[in-house]
Amino acid sequence: MNNRTLPYILILPVTIFLGVFFLYPFVLVAQQAFTTGAGFTLDNFTKVTSHWKFSTSFKNTLLLAAAVVPVQLALALLMATMVSNMKKGRDLVLYVWTIPLGISDLAAGIIWLAIFEQSGFLNSMMHGLGFIDRPTNLISYQSPALVFVAIALAEIWRATAIMLVILVAGIGLIPKEYYEAAEVFGAGPWKRFTRITLPLLRPSLSTALVLRVILAFEVFAVVQALGGTLYPVLMGETYKYQFELLNGGAAAAIALIILGISIAATLVILRVLRVPKGASI
Amino acid sequence: MAATHQTRASGRFVYVSGVVLLCAWVLVPLYFLLINTLSSPEAVNAFPKSFIPEFDLGSLTFFANFSGMLSALKNSIFVAAITMVLSITLGAPAGYALSRFEFRGKETFRFLILLTRAFPLPLLALPLAVMFIRTGIDDTIFGLALIHTTLALPFAVLITFSLFSGIPMELEEAAWTLGCTRLTAFTKVVLPLVLPGITASAIFAFVISWNEVFAAAVLTIENRTLTAFLLQNLDTSPLHLKFAGGFILVVPALVFIFAVRKYLFAMWGIANR
Amino acid sequence: MKFRKLTGAVSAMALILGATAATADVLFWSTQAKPVEEAQAMREQVLSGAGDVDYQPNDGGPWLTRLNAELQAGSGSIGVLGALHGDFSAMDPADLVDLDGLGASASDTFNNLAMLGTDNMQYIPWMQASYIMAASKEALPYLPEGADIDALTYDQLIEWAGNIKAATGEAKFGFPAGPKGLKHRFFQGYLYPSYTDGVVRTFASDSAVTAWEKMRELWAVTNPASTNFSFLQEQLLSGDAWIAFDHTSRLAGAFNERPDDFVAFPAPAGPTGRGFMPVIAGVAIPRTAPDMDAAKTLVQHMLKPETQIATLRATNFFPVVDVELPSDLPPAVQAAGGAVAKMSGSADANPGLLPAGLGSLGGEFSQLYTETFERIVLGGEDIRSVLDEHKVRLQAIMTESGAPCWAPDAASDGPCPVE
Numbered sequence: 001m002n003n004r005t006l007p008y009i010l011i012l013p014v015t016i017f018l019g020v021f022f023l024y025p026f027v028l029v030a031q032q033a034f035t036t037g038a039g040f041t042l043d044n045f046t047k048v049t050s051h052w053k054f055s056t057s058f059k060n061t062l063l064l065a066a067a068v069v070p071v072q073l074a075l076a077l078l079m080a081t082m083v084s085n086m087k088k089g090r091d092l093v094l095y096v097w098t099i100p101l102g103i104s105d106l107a108a109g110i111i112w113l114a115i116f117e118q119s120g121f122l123n124s125m126m127h128g129l130g131f132i133d134r135p136t137n138l139i140s141y142q143s144p145a146l147v148f149v150a151i152a153l154a155e156i157w158r159a160t161a162i163m164l165v166i167l168v169a170g171i172g173l174i175p176k177e178y179y180e181a182a183e184v185f186g187a188g189p190w191k192r193f194t195r196i197t198l199p200l201l202r203p204s205l206s207t208a209l210v211l212r213v214i215l216a217f218e219v220f221a222v223v224q225a226l227g228g229t230l231y232p233v234l235m236g237e238t239y240k241y242q243f244e245l246l247n248g249g250a251a252a253a254i255a256l257i258i259l260g261i262s263i264a265a266t267l268v269i270l271r272v273l274r275v276p277k278g279a280s281i
Numbered sequence: 282m283a284a285t286h287q288t289r290a291s292g293r294f295v296y297v298s299g300v301v302l303l304c305a306w307v308l309v310p311l312y313f314l315l316i317n318t319l320s321s322p323e324a325v326n327a328f329p330k331s332f333i334p335e336f337d338l339g340s341l342t343f344f345a346n347f348s349g350m351l352s353a354l355k356n357s358i359f360v361a362a363i364t365m366v367l368s369i370t371l372g373a374p375a376g377y378a379l380s381r382f383e384f385r386g387k388e389t390f391r392f393l394i395l396l397t398r399a400f401p402l403p404l405l406a407l408p409l410a411v412m413f414i415r416t417g418i419d420d421t422i423f424g425l426a427l428i429h430t431t432l433a434l435p436f437a438v439l440i441t442f443s444l445f446s447g448i449p450m451e452l453e454e455a456a457w458t459l460g461c462t463r464l465t466a467f468t469k470v471v472l473p474l475v476l477p478g479i480t481a482s483a484i485f486a487f488v489i490s491w492n493e494v495f496a497a498a499v500l501t502i503e504n505r506t507l508t509a510f511l512l513q514n515l516d517t518s519p520l521h522l523k524f525a526g527g528f529i530l531v532v533p534a535l536v537f538i539f540a541v542r543k544y545l546f547a548m549w550g551i552a553n554r
Numbered sequence: 555m556k557f558r559k560l561t562g563a564v565s566a567m568a569l570i571l572g573a574t575a576a577t578a579d580v581l582f583w584s585t586q587a588k589p590v591e592e593a594q595a596m597r598e599q600v601l602s603g604a605g606d607v608d609y610q611p612n613d614g615g616p617w618l619t620r621l622n623a624e625l626q627a628g629s630g631s632i633g634v635l636g637a638l639h640g641d642f643s644a645m646d647p648a649d650l651v652d653l654d655g656l657g658a659s660a661s662d663t664f665n666n667l668a669m670l671g672t673d674n675m676q677y678i679p680w681m682q683a684s685y686i687m688a689a690s691k692e693a694l695p696y697l698p699e700g701a702d703i704d705a706l707t708y709d710q711l712i713e714w715a716g717n718i719k720a721a722t723g724e725a726k727f728g729f730p731a732g733p734k735g736l737k738h739r740f741f742q743g744y745l746y747p748s749y750t751d752g753v754v755r756t757f758a759s760d761s762a763v764t765a766w767e768k769m770r771e772l773w774a775v776t777n778p779a780s781t782n783f784s785f786l787q788e789q790l791l792s793g794d795a796w797i798a799f800d801h802t803s804r805l806a807g808a809f810n811e812r813p814d815d816f817v818a819f820p821a822p823a824g825p826t827g828r829g830f831m832p833v834i835a836g837v838a839i840p841r842t843a844p845d846m847d848a849a850k851t852l853v854q855h856m857l858k859p860e861t862q863i864a865t866l867r868a869t870n871f872f873p874v875v876d877v878e879l880p881s882d883l884p885p886a887v888q889a890a891g892g893a894v895a896k897m898s899g900s901a902d903a904n905p906g907l908l909p910a911g912l913g914s915l916g917g918e919f920s921q922l923y924t925e926t927f928e929r930i931v932l933g934g935e936d937i938r939s940v941l942d943e944h945k946v947r948l949q950a951i952m953t954e955s956g957a958p959c960w961a962p963d964a965a966s967d968g969p970c971p972v973e
């Protein structure tokens with residue numbers, strides 16, 4: 001088998017598959033963004049961006065992603081390192097930490113609403129501890145900061161496991177000897193982490209980060225469950241245009257805008273975390 | 282001596298309490314879900330909420346008698362299983378190619394694969410459904426699995442890529458010099474080492490397929506998955522049934538992850554090279 | 555040629571890998587009766603005598619996407635559609651089979667609406683509901699002096715909720731301002747008719763300004779978490795709301811669980827009457843239905859008096875044909891039915907009809923009222939300027955759709971003008 005054609009043969013099935021099941025419908029839908037029934041036009045884009053809710057939802061989406069993803073990255077790295085250093089019981093701990101992966105975002109929204117709503121568990125706890133004697137409205141329009149915190153917490157809870165699984169799978173292949181050698185030379189745990197773990201984890205890190213950021217820009221179900229109409233995000237507006245206003249062109253336009261910021265973010269992350277040519281890892 | 286012993290002990294204490302704290306962070310909200318699942322409707326709506334479940338099985342019994350649950354459950358499992366097989370079979374070779382070869386279009390390929398997750402499926406569902414109806418794979422388990430595989434492929438390709446990248450080429454070359462063909466070297470030497478990556482991809486494929494609701498609702502009618510069948514109805518249902526239904530939807534995914542958890546770690550002895 | 559072979563291979567594989575056995579099921583593709591208990595009741599009681607029917611309730615998104623996919627592909631599995639008037643009026647009437655002769659409701663207004671602007675019935679009215687108010691009995695002592703709960707005015711309602719807030723320190727009026735809430739129908743069918751005696755013509759009138767000022771006053775005594783509320787039965791049961799406004803079927807849970815704790819009563823009245831709006835759900839047959847005869851039989855089955863009563867028990871939606879209501883109906887039905895009857899029978903009743911003739915712009919129309927609420931009440935913007943800004947958009951919608959005015963607006967020649 002020719003060394004030059006082998007890689008292309010190996011990626012051919014995926015390419016064909018994604019071509020048929022993603023590219024084909026994508027092209028059809030993206031086309032809609034550029035027409036309003038009468039030839040090529042950018043009207044859909046002007047229409048959606050000039051709507052008074054657009055800049056809020058744009059800002060909200062970016063803000064939420066900027067608040068949540070770094071925290072999740074740090075948390076996932078911490079958890080991955082902790083679990084790799086364990087001897088006994090690590091199967092169980094890893095299992096517990098990956099449980100949120102199996103929970104759909106709709107179910108996560110239901111769970112966290114039960115915590116934050118007026119007659120929910122958080123209020124019950126505070127009442128039980130004597131901090132309040134009446135249930136308080138934590139997630140109302142009068143406390144937008146709390147709404148944001150609630151949404152961020154729910155998202156951190158739900159989606160950290162995504163990065164954790166990817167990182168754990170990658171950490172396992174860092175040879176233990178490197179750490180042992182570093183210990184012999186007197187490197188403390190932080191130095192071992194920054195000098196060995198992080199660099200060798202680069203491919204997994206970039207994968208985890210890119211996938212998480214892309215998914216973060218598409219956040220919707222949890223935001224709707226906890227914030228109701230208070231915290232509009234881009235994906236919510238997309239669905240509104242598509243299913244309530246029955247305007248496929250506008251929906252496609254916003255979806256392309258989301259795609260645009262995803263592309264920008266991906267390029268940045270891939271560049272910063274690129275694996276140098278020739279390195280075996 | 283005593284000082285280092287003390288710092289080591291306190292370091293251990295911080296470590297262990299960190300682990301416990303993080304476990305509690307994950308488990309407590311789920312415990313609340315369990316409480317509400319096992320409570321009577323009155324308790325679910327009451328304030329303050331009790332922190333001990335009443336073990337009232339009323340909500341769960343309702344679902345036991347909800348017609349159509351079992352076949353929907355079966356459909357979900359089949360779709361998820363096919364998704365796993367397909368995404369790994371298609372994705373692992375691509376991950377291998379990305380890690381071992383430098384070829385033209387490699388970076389673009391990787392970039393484009395990532396971006397397939399950046400466009401929402403509910404918008405793509407209409408042309409896909411038209412295509413499915415016209416080609417006759419509409420309302421089949423296999424057809425839905427194809428869509429779920431599309432969602433899971435980026436994870437499969439890129440996770441296996443990052444794992445293959447962590448295995449030195451020398452290992453494979455050593456196997457070649459010892460008489461293995463490229464394929465046997467791959468299956469006997471490399472594959473066991475990337476088992477964590479395969480497991481991670483399998484977990485993602487299963488979970489993505491299990492929790493996907495929109496395409497399942499549009500593309501399966503007679504052969505509905507459990508999510509399409511149940512999840513859509515939950516958000517308008519009374520609170521106690523919302524929780525019980527949510528609980529039922531969560532359990533099989535948890536069982537699956539439990540079953541494969543140990544494969545996420547590189548196997549002892551082999552990783553210690 | 556190659557594509558055909560590929561299609562053949564794929565189809566063969568599909569048959570092997572789990573295609574379904576051909577069944578004589580009629581697929582009843584609906585957006586109604588979504589709560590699990592209602593879906594169960596539909597399958598086991600309402601449809602048990604109708605032969606092989608597969609009842610599948612869905613969210614709006616998948617419902618619409620599947621339907622459009624079948625219409626585009628030219629063939630499909632859906633036999634009968636069940637949805638609200640608003641969903642049908644957004645469709646192209648050519649996609650629905652004309653249903654004249656299969657039956658009709660007892661109300662000419664409904665039957666007219668069901669024609670969707672054509673000369674034939676595009677859907678048949680299936681069941682109806684409305685929005686009422688409900689209150690926990692704990693709230694009753696705080697009623698203002700001399701107020702009759704069955705004939706409140708908005709000012710009295712505001713005073714009532716204000717009394718509760720003063721006494722308990724919390725705002726206990728619940729309003730469905732959540733993302734799945736039906737607040738746009740409140741503004742279109744209740745607020746505007748009660749204050750402006752119109753809905754489109756009077757959108758930006760001075761009486762509309764008064765209406766929104768009243769809404770602000772009401773909001774000041776509304777539970778601020780209402781932006782999360784979509785089903786007020788939950789808040790009534792948990793005590794987060796003592797007075798609530800919502801759809802009859804979204805209040806039903808409270809009455810059925812604790813019938814002795816709650817009362818139902820009509821919506822309040824404003825200076826120009828007691829505005830209210832009936833909601834109609836209908837059944838229709840798409841042009842791509844696989845078995846036209848079976849579909850028509852199912853449609854007729856839904857209109858039978860026994861089926862209508864069974865539907866009432868299952869979904870808390872009321873019949874549209876003349877039936878004798880039995881005496882053993884669930885508490886929610888009795889309470890809601892009483893309130894609706896008082897509302898429509900009151901001397902100052904001022905019904906607002908469902909929007910008609912807007913086609914696919916129906917969503918934008920309703921969205922405009924929701925946004926007006928969000929900007930004026932939640933955002934605190936100046937009422938006059940928001941109304942003037944939105945008036946332009948509303949006129950554009952009316953002109954583009956060409957829809958004439960509907961009650962309580964006076965009839966118009968051509969598109970309804972926004973004055």
